[in-house]
Amino acid sequence: MKFKVPIFSVKNLSFIVRGQKILSNISLEIFNSEYVAIIGPNGGGKTTLIRMLLGLEEPTSGEIKLYGKNIKDFKFWDKIGYVPQRASHVDASFPATVQDIVNMGRTSKRGFFSRMNEKDKEAVHDSMVKMGVLHLKDKMVGTLSGGQRQRVMIARALASKPEILILDEPNTGVDILSQKNFYALLAKLNKEERITIVFITHDIGVIADDIGRLFTVNQKAIICNNPKEALSCEEMSELYGIEAHLIHNHKHEH
Amino acid sequence: MLEMFEYDFMQRAFLAGIIIAVLASISGTFVVLRRYSMISETLAHSALVGVAVGLVAGLNPLWMAVVFAIFSAWLIEYLRSYFSLYSDAVLAVLLSGSLATAVIIVSLGGAFNNSLFSYLFGSILSVSNEDLITILIFGTISMVLLLAFSKELYFIAYDEEVAQTSGIKVKLVNFLLVTVVAIIIALSIRVVGSLLIGALMVIPTIAALQYKVGFLYTVLLALAFALVSVACGMTLSFYFSLPSGATIVLCVLVLFILSLIRNKK
Numbered sequence: 001m002k003f004k005v006p007i008f009s010v011k012n013l014s015f016i017v018r019g020q021k022i023l024s025n026i027s028l029e030i031f032n033s034e035y036v037a038i039i040g041p042n043g044g045g046k047t048t049l050i051r052m053l054l055g056l057e058e059p060t061s062g063e064i065k066l067y068g069k070n071i072k073d074f075k076f077w078d079k080i081g082y083v084p085q086r087a088s089h090v091d092a093s094f095p096a097t098v099q100d101i102v103n104m105g106r107t108s109k110r111g112f113f114s115r116m117n118e119k120d121k122e123a124v125h126d127s128m129v130k131m132g133v134l135h136l137k138d139k140m141v142g143t144l145s146g147g148q149r150q151r152v153m154i155a156r157a158l159a160s161k162p163e164i165l166i167l168d169e170p171n172t173g174v175d176i177l178s179q180k181n182f183y184a185l186l187a188k189l190n191k192e193e194r195i196t197i198v199f200i201t202h203d204i205g206v207i208a209d210d211i212g213r214l215f216t217v218n219q220k221a222i223i224c225n226n227p228k229e230a231l232s233c234e235e236m237s238e239l240y241g242i243e244a245h246l247i248h249n250h251k252h253e254h
Numbered sequence: 255m256l257e258m259f260e261y262d263f264m265q266r267a268f269l270a271g272i273i274i275a276v277l278a279s280i281s282g283t284f285v286v287l288r289r290y291s292m293i294s295e296t297l298a299h300s301a302l303v304g305v306a307v308g309l310v311a312g313l314n315p316l317w318m319a320v321v322f323a324i325f326s327a328w329l330i331e332y333l334r335s336y337f338s339l340y341s342d343a344v345l346a347v348l349l350s351g352s353l354a355t356a357v358i359i360v361s362l363g364g365a366f367n368n369s370l371f372s373y374l375f376g377s378i379l380s381v382s383n384e385d386l387i388t389i390l391i392f393g394t395i396s397m398v399l400l401l402a403f404s405k406e407l408y409f410i411a412y413d414e415e416v417a418q419t420s421g422i423k424v425k426l427v428n429f430l431l432v433t434v435v436a437i438i439i440a441l442s443i444r445v446v447g448s449l450l451i452g453a454l455m456v457i458p459t460i461a462a463l464q465y466k467v468g469f470l471y472t473v474l475l476a477l478a479f480a481l482v483s484v485a486c487g488m489t490l491s492f493y494f495s496l497p498s499g500a501t502i503v504l505c506v507l508v509l510f511i512l513s514l515i516r517n518k519k
Contacts, residue, residue, distance in 0.1 A: 054419045077421030084416060093463055094287070094412065095472035104409045108421040112402040140466055160420060 005068055006031050007164055007196055008053055013062030015048055022048050024220050026062070032163070035190045035197045037211045044218035046200045047085065050168050053198075054082055078108050081157030083150075085168045085200075090149055092142035098152050099137040102128055105159025127158035131185070147178025154185075164196040165189065183207050258492045266386050267378035267498070271445050271484040273393045275454070277438045278446075279480035280400055282455035283473050284431055286463075287411035293330060293432065294439060294452040296345045299352040300326030301440040302448045305373045306356040310363030315373065316388050319443060323436035326352065331432055376447035376499025378491050389441045396434045396441075403427055408469055445484075447499030454480060454502060461510040464517040479509045 006029035015023040023045045030036055040046045051057040052064060055071050064071040067079075090096075105127065106120040116124070128134040131151040136144065141152060150170050157165060167186075183203075187210040189195045201207065258264045285294055304322030308315030330348060334341040360370055372380045400407075406427045409417040418424045435455075442451040462475035487502030494501075 056415055056418065075421070077419060080419060082416055082419040084413070093466075095463060095467065095469050096412065097468040100408075100469050101412070104405075104412060104417075105420070107405050107409045107417070110405065138468075140468070142466070 006065075007067060008198075009063075009065040009068075010053070011063045013049075013052065013059050013064065015045070015052065015057070016060045023052075023059075023217075026217075026220065028215060030164075030196065030198060033190070033194045033196055034213065035187070035211045036199065036213050036215060037207060038198065038200045038215045038217055039202065040217040046217045047168055049217055050166060050198070050200060054080070054166065078160045079163045081105075081154075081160060081162035081165045083153050083157050083165070083167045083170045085170070090141050090144075094142060096141045097138055098128070098133055098141055098144070098155075099124070101141050101152055102133075102137075102155045102159050105156040109160060123161055124159050127155040130158060130189075131155040145178070147182070150178065150182060151185075158189075162195065164198065166198045168200045169202070179203070183210065186210070258489065263379055263381065264488075264492060266381045266383065267445060267488060268485075270381045270386055270389050271378075271488050271498075271502075272481065273389055274438070274442045274445055275480035275484040276477060277393055277396055277400075278442055278451070278454045279458045279476040280473060281396070281431075281435050281438050282480075283459045283462075283476050284400075284404075284407045284411060285435060286456055286459040287408075288428075288431070290432075290435075291452070291456045292342060292345045292349075293327075294435060294455045296330065296349040296352070297323045297326055297432075297436050297439045298443065298448040298451045299349050299356070301436075301443055302356040302373065303352050303359065304440065305370070305443065305448070306359040306363075309369060310359055314384070314388070316385055316440065316444060319440035320388075320392060320437055323440040324433055327432040327436035328429070331429055372447070372497075373443050374447050374449050375497035376443070376445050376450065376502070378445070378488055378498045381444050385444050389444070392437050392441055396437050399430060399434050403430060407431060445488075445498055446502055447497065450499040450503045454483070454506060457503070457506045457510050458483070461506070461513040464510075464513040466517070479506060479513075483509060 008028070008030040010026055010028045013023060013026040014021070026049065038046050038049070048057060052059055053066075053071075055074070055077075066074040067076070102124050103116065103120075106116065106123060110116070110120060125134070128137060131154055133148065133151050133155055136148060136152070141149060144152065153170065154165070154167075165186075170182075186197055186199065187207075190197050190210070199207075199211075259268070282294070285291060301319040301323040303326075304318035304320070305315040307313070307322070308318035311318075326348060330344060333344045333348075337344055369380075371377075406417070406422050409420070409422060410424055410427055414424055439448075439451050439455070442454065446454050458476040458479040459472070461479050462472045465471070465475055467475070483502050483506035486505040488498055490496060490501040490505070491498040
């Protein structure tokens with residue numbers, strides 16, 4: 001009998017800052033090629049959870065394993081692509097072309113003094129093609145629109161050929177059309193490239209058809225295996241602490 | 255104009271100046287992009303403590319400047335992680351503390367003279383053969399380290415956390431950057447002076463950023479501005495008997511203003 005090995009395995013994770021409980025006793029697993037969305041109110045601990053999965057914060061208690069290894073002993077960080085919340089807010093004066101930014105995705109794969117080899121160039125080219133930003137490669141990143149920057153940041157993350165893509169509300173400040181295209185791209189990466197996607201979002205109604213599982217995080221984590229039906233208005237109200245109404249997404253009803 | 259090169263001291267000063275222009279502008283690009291600009295001022299003042307100890311104790315002031323600047327850089331990195339919210343205050347405390355210490359040491363040792371003045375504002379007359387060898391040795395080490403870690407430094411300057419999650423040892427690279435910057439600053443005080451070296455690190459990059467070009471061209475522009483400023487500044491210093499550090503900094507300031515005007519929308 002063959003068992004699935006989780007990419008992320010989190011057991012009894014808690015995080016307390018100055019006596020305030022941010023996360024309490026969270027246990028979850030994320031498997032290969034999954035598309036997982038994380039939702040929850042602001043301040044509910046979503047970003048903290050992601051930062052712990054990435055080794056940026058240490059939990060107060062509990063255990064995080066990556067590919068079966070304790071996170072402290074994990075060395076293959078190039079398997080993980082991370083796009084943070086502020087991704088589309090680039091300092092306009094930062095001296096970087098789109099190519100410069102996407103090249104960064106190969107940094108940890110290159111040795112000291114080494115120039116980009118053919119493999120590096122190919123990976124950078126491929127990721128720019130995938131994200132539709134190749135024609136922008138010589139443009140300064142500070143001159144791009146929010147949606148274009150967002151795609152550049154994902155191209156950078158893809159350049160390292162990751163197995164997992166972790167995105168923390170990368171849509172902040174991006175127009176609605178770009179957001180829609182962006183969700184379609186994520187679904188494509190998951191289905192065609194088999195990239196595991198972990199995605200913090202508030203737009204659960206829009207991506208409910210694409211995602212496999214939904215984690216709601218507000219101090220504690222609740223895992224929903226059927227995101228299309230799992231969240232009732234009552235549950236949403238409880239999660240966000242306000243009265244919630246479901247707005248139906250009619251895109252598949254025609 | 256070439257007559258100034260008939261003098262040995264000018265040949266040494268020019269060679270030292272060119273090495274320093276290359277090192278200060280390249281390291282300065284990372285310093286500015288990391289928003290570490292104030293660190294160069296603080297380290298320059300810490301280097302002055304080394305100079306003061308060297309002058310009073312009869313040791314090589316330049317070597318002592320390197321030692322004290324490196325020690326200060328490490329202390330800054332430690333304190334910045336300890337007082338993360340007040341890292342600018344840490345720099346201010348060390349800056350004024352270092353200057354006060356240097357002045358007291360020199361006063362007690364009775365060495366408050368022209369020699370110290372040349373370390374404060376730079377002097378083309380003061381670069382000895384021994385200084386030139388020190389600048390060459392440490393300059394080469396610094397350059398090799400900067401080139402070896404340039405792509406990591408650039409990534410960290412862009413986004414420290416994303417760089418860390420991609421497997422880059424951010425703390426180690428930051429530590430390395432401040433060490434290299436400390437060495438370069440200590441080497442520069444002979445030519446530019448401790449009160450003005452911060453300007454030679456920061457202004458060429460700020461001027462280059464006005465052209466809004468990619469990273470490589472920004473570094474090359476900063477390098478060109480630093481080289482032109484050092485060459486012009488030293489020439490003016492020779493012909494008008496002015497402190498070299500001040501003339502170099504005024505030249506780079508002119509280039510910055512011209513860049514600002516040319517690129518103003």
